[in-house]
Amino acid sequence: MKTKVIEFITSLGDGGAETLVKDYALLLDKDLFDITILTRYPIHGTANMKILNDNDIKIITLNSSDSVFAKIFNKITKPVRIPLKLRSIIRMEKPDVIHVHLCQLEYMGYAAKYLKDIRIFYTCHNIIEKYFGPDCKKELKAAQMLIRNNGMRLIALHDDMRRELNTLFNTDNTVVIRNGIDFERFNSIDITKSNERQLLGIPENAFVIGHVGRFTHQKNHPFLIEIFREASARDKNAFLLLVGAGDTAYVTEKLKEYNLETRCMILSNRSDIPQIMRAMDVFVFPSLYEGLGIVLIEAQAMGLRCIISDAVPDEAVRTRNVIKCSLEDSPVVWVDNIYSNSINSGSYGTLDDYDMRKEIKKLEQLYLNQRRQKVTK
Numbered sequence: 197m198k199t200k201v202i203e204f205i206t207s208l209g210d211g212g213a214e215t216l217v218k219d220y221a222l223l224l225d226k227d228l229f230d231i232t233i234l235t236r237y238p239i240h241g242t243a244n245m246k247i248l249n250d251n252d253i254k255i256i257t258l259n260s261s262d263s264v265f266a267k268i269f270n271k272i273t274k275p276v277r278i279p280l281k282l283r284s285i286i287r288m289e290k291p292d293v294i295h296v297h298l299c300q301l302e303y304m305g306y307a308a309k310y311l312k313d314i315r316i317f318y319t320c321h322n323i324i325e326k327y328f329g330p331d332c333k334k335e336l337k338a339a340q341m342l343i344r345n346n347g348m349r350l351i352a353l354h355d356d357m358r359r360e361l362n363t364l365f366n367t368d369n370t371v372v373i374r375n376g377i378d379f380e381r382f383n384s385i386d387i388t389k390s391n392e393r394q395l396l397g398i399p400e401n402a403f404v405i406g407h408v409g410r411f412t413h414q415k416n417h418p419f420l421i422e423i424f425r426e427a428s429a430r431d432k433n434a435f436l437l438l439v440g441a442g443d444t445a446y447v448t449e450k451l452k453e454y455n456l457e458t459r460c461m462i463l464s465n466r467s468d469i470p471q472i473m474r475a476m477d478v479f480v481f482p483s484l485y486e487g488l489g490i491v492l493i494e495a496q497a498m499g500l501r502c503i504i505s506d507a508v509p510d511e512a513v514r515t516r517n518v519i520k521c522s523l524e525d526s527p528v529v530w531v532d533n534i535y536s537n538s539i540n541s542g543s544y545g546t547l548d549d550y551d552m553r554k555e556i557k558k559l560e561q562l563y564l565n566q567r568r569q570k571v572t573k
Contacts, residue, residue: 198230199563200290204304205297207239207262208248208255210441210465211410212490213297213321216375218244220295221253223378223556229563232289236300237262242441243467256285258303275306282307286314293317293563299327305338308346316348317562319373322414322487324360343367349562353488354511373559375490376552382470382497392475398461402435403427405534406476406500408469408491409483411442416482416505419523421450423480426527427534428456436460439472473498478534481508482523488512493550503533514547 201224203217221231232254238261239245248255258281259270270277282303295317296304304316318339320327328336342348343365350370352358361370393400405424409415417438427434436456438447441464451457466472469491473479479495481504486492492512495502502518513520519533548554 198228199292200230200232201293201295201563202232202234202285202289202291203295203297204234204300205236206299207235207237208233208242208245209239209410210242210244212375212488213319214242214244216319216321216490217297218248219376219378219552220556220559221248222251223552224563225560228560232256232291234258234285236303241465243465247467256289258282258285274303278303279307279310283310286310295319297321299332299335301327301338301342302334305334305341308341311346314346316342316346317351318342318348319351320353320357320361320487321375323485324357324364326485326487328364340365354509356509356511357487371558371562373562374550374555375488376550376555377490377494377497378552379497379547382494385470385474385498387471387474389474392471396437396461396463396472396475398435398437398475399433401433403431403433404435404437404476404478406437406439406473406479406495407481408439408473408479408494409481410440411444411447414484414486415440416484416523417447418450419482419527420480421447421454423482423527423530423534424460425454425456426531428454428459430531430535434459437463437472437476439463439466439469441465469494470498473500476500478503480530480534481505482521482530483507484523486512490550492518493547497547503530510544513542513544514550516543518543 203220205217208214221233224231234256236258238257291314293315297319298321350361351373352361352370353375355372358370358372362368390400405427407420411417424436444462451460473495479500479502481492483505484507486508489508489512492502496515504518504520506520506522521530521533
């Protein structure tokens with residue numbers, strides 16, 4: 197009998213956690229596991245959603261609409277409606293495992309009494325303060341209750357996060373499963389830099405500064421634009437390639453203000469990140485904080501030199517092609533490093549440590565152990 201797994205996440209956008217859930221659904225052994233993805237809100241037109249639909253992965257949505265009215269209604273009624281909806285889904289799907297991602301623990305807490313004999317896992321995808329800090333008291337309370345009453349097992353992205361989670365929740369069984377990448381996607385790229393630029397419409401002689409990430413506060417796009425402004429003042433061939441979903445208004449306004457709008461390209465909802473990275477000369481990642489920054493692993497897998505903020509965990513530095521800069525440094529310092537050919541970084545392991553297929557095997561063992569426990573009761 198297959199182990200029934202539900203992966204529970206906010207939506208199926210194109211962020212790192214959403215991409216990970218997509219990879220889980222595709223790569224978990226179909227002879228052993230029956231996978232369903234449960235989302236809080238519907239979302240359409242994303243690369244991840246298209247790939248999952250193309251592969252016939254079952255997707256269930258708690259809330260039928262993400263309109264402003266629907267969100268207000270859902271917020272008011274969720275203490276009653278969500279437990280009933282989750283109970284209905286649990287009765288219908290009969291999961292052995294529910295694996296929770298991002299900020300869904302409050303919802304799970306409402307339905308805790310319906311989770312008997314179901315093993316709960318929770319992956320912390322960002323810095324702990326993002327999910328369990330002062331502004332997240334409901335998530336923290338729900339996590340404490342689910343650990344205490346339902347035996348929820350925590351999953352960290354790296355050892356430092358594991359120690360922090362164990363300390364915060366007074367436990368000792370947090371496990372590390374890295375947000376790996378499917379290296380087959382990166383090793384099989386046969387397009388040249390010149391041809392990829394031609395496909396995208398980027399001048400062949402451009403010096404392409406690349407970034408991949410949602411347009412959110414965390415990714416620090418305003419500072420990235422200042423870095424690009426300095427690079428453009430030095431190099432008439434500097435070109436900015438941005439990939440990510442979200443509100444791009446600030447970026448486009450600043451580029452227009454600096455008369456740089458013709459030297460930038462913004463792409464959204466893309467499933468061909470390895471190919472797009474082929475067009476880049478350097479990857480710049482000035483995040484204000486990161487749980488890990490899986491896209492940095494992807495950039496290193498493509499052989500790119502990476503200039504990153506000192507807020508990115510050392511765990512994500514896997515080659516000597518990565519240079520850290522302080523967020524207190526001026527754009528001048530960042531651009532000095534962008535155009536420097538010197539490589540002055542250390543590394544904290546190898547890229548092989550982030551092989552998704554190896555990490556999937558660890559996850560499968562966690563899920564299968566749950567199945568064995570349930571069968572032997």
